[in-house]
Amino acid sequence: MKVTMTVNGASRSGEVEGRTLLVNFLRDTLHLTGTHVGCDTSQCGACVVHVNGQAVKSCTMLAAEADGAEIKTVEGMANGDGSLSTIQQAFQDHHGLQCGFCTPGMVMSTAALLKENPKPTEAEVRHYLEGNICRCTGYHNIVKAVMAASGQDVSTIAAE
Amino acid sequence: MYNFDFVKPKTLAEAAAAMAGDEAQALGGGQTLIPSLKARLASPTTLVSLGGIKEMVGVCTGDDGSTCIGGATTHGAVAKDAAKLYPALAKLAAGIGDPAVRNRGTIGGSLANNDPAACYPSAALASGATIVTNTRKIAADDYFQGMFTTALDAGEIVTEVRFPVPEKAAYIKFEQPASRFALTGVFVAKYKDGVRVAVTGASEGGVFRWKEAEAALSKDFSAKALAGLSASADGMITDLHGTAAYRAHLVGVLTRRAVEAAA
Numbered sequence: 514m515k516v517t518m519t520v521n522g523a524s525r526s527g528e529v530e531g532r533t534l535l536v537n538f539l540r541d542t543l544h545l546t547g548t549h550v551g552c553d554t555s556q557c558g559a560c561v562v563h564v565n566g567q568a569v570k571s572c573t574m575l576a577a578e579a580d581g582a583e584i585k586t587v588e589g590m591a592n593g594d595g596s597l598s599t600i601q602q603a604f605q606d607h608h609g610l611q612c613g614f615c616t617p618g619m620v621m622s623t624a625a626l627l628k629e630n631p632k633p634t635e636a637e638v639r640h641y642l643e644g645n646i647c648r649c650t651g652y653h654n655i656v657k658a659v660m661a662a663s664g665q666d667v668s669t670i671a672a673e
Numbered sequence: 674m675y676n677f678d679f680v681k682p683k684t685l686a687e688a689a690a691a692m693a694g695d696e697a698q699a700l701g702g703g704q705t706l707i708p709s710l711k712a713r714l715a716s717p718t719t720l721v722s723l724g725g726i727k728e729m730v731g732v733c734t735g736d737d738g739s740t741c742i743g744g745a746t747t748h749g750a751v752a753k754d755a756a757k758l759y760p761a762l763a764k765l766a767a768g769i770g771d772p773a774v775r776n777r778g779t780i781g782g783s784l785a786n787n788d789p790a791a792c793y794p795s796a797a798l799a800s801g802a803t804i805v806t807n808t809r810k811i812a813a814d815d816y817f818q819g820m821f822t823t824a825l826d827a828g829e830i831v832t833e834v835r836f837p838v839p840e841k842a843a844y845i846k847f848e849q850p851a852s853r854f855a856l857t858g859v860f861v862a863k864y865k866d867g868v869r870v871a872v873t874g875a876s877e878g879g880v881f882r883w884k885e886a887e888a889a890l891s892k893d894f895s896a897k898a899l900a901g902l903s904a905s906a907d908g909m910i911t912d913l914h915g916t917a918a919y920r921a922h923l924v925g926v927l928t929r930r931a932v933e934a935a936a
Binding site for chain 1: 674675676677678679681700703704707708710711720722724749770771772773774776777851852853
């Protein structure tokens, strides 16, 4: 069947099977490989994208379910001039990524969090990101990056 | 995952017609079903998405004061929209899975699946909720019939769940840290005519009412009323996360904590 969705502001269409997952449509059909598949069991959050403004694990949503939806992936996060967005820059500045595999999901979850709660506490950040796993275990700097992206002082958070 | 035909009806009537087909399976938010399909634990020929049926989405107050939640309402929406109507229920919804899971998973899907470690069944049973389907209304006491087993007939769709709102209530779960499902969870709800206590995650038979605790708490709604009471380990789940005796112990601990949180 044919599906059409707005992906990072552009209308994109493609053929899918009933069983095609949203993440496979994004990666294999649209070649947007920034969204990663980590666990494929909705535990790790590497595949988080926004569907109609809400964070969703794209490995656990059918592409057919996203027909007509607005999708935002990590490729749509940079500023219009190509420079890194505030969140992305904060991840770079605070060494919020090590191997980088979980980063797309971390960035998308962070964007969803800060939309809901622009000045989260450290505890709220950790709680919100519980569905995003970093196998390098680089959580301190991820949390620090999120706090910095929200414009808060991070000097008191654990050292890098 | 084996392939299937995907249909997304816009009305309940169309969904009911689609579900009448052989080997048709309803799809709520898919947060359990899609992993099950991937593991080939389920292989329907047709998947009927309930996500396009507007009449099945939303939270409202019924004529009798109960909190009514459409079957296709996500956990995230319940956490926000039921916060003032039934705070303990909203808090339970806010603790299911993680934010991205809550943005997809639905109350109807959770109750239809009746996972023995799911959170919602305990709220429905402790609240004496009514599960409304496209064909009838089912009392929670009749609805839950064992692990992954409910009173639903083939093709029947949970369209709405009606929760009588208690005077006081709380849900406390002990999370299995990897899956975040309830290793054991207890929902306590105090109504004018008595207290109901429902336990999830612990029993081989799925969610159940701990009637001894209900009797004690109905006389005296305080943690000390539970002194000396212990849940039997008979029929409790033993797995790598905990023994039957451990879960039975948790039932007592969590019930006490839930009463303290509700009081």
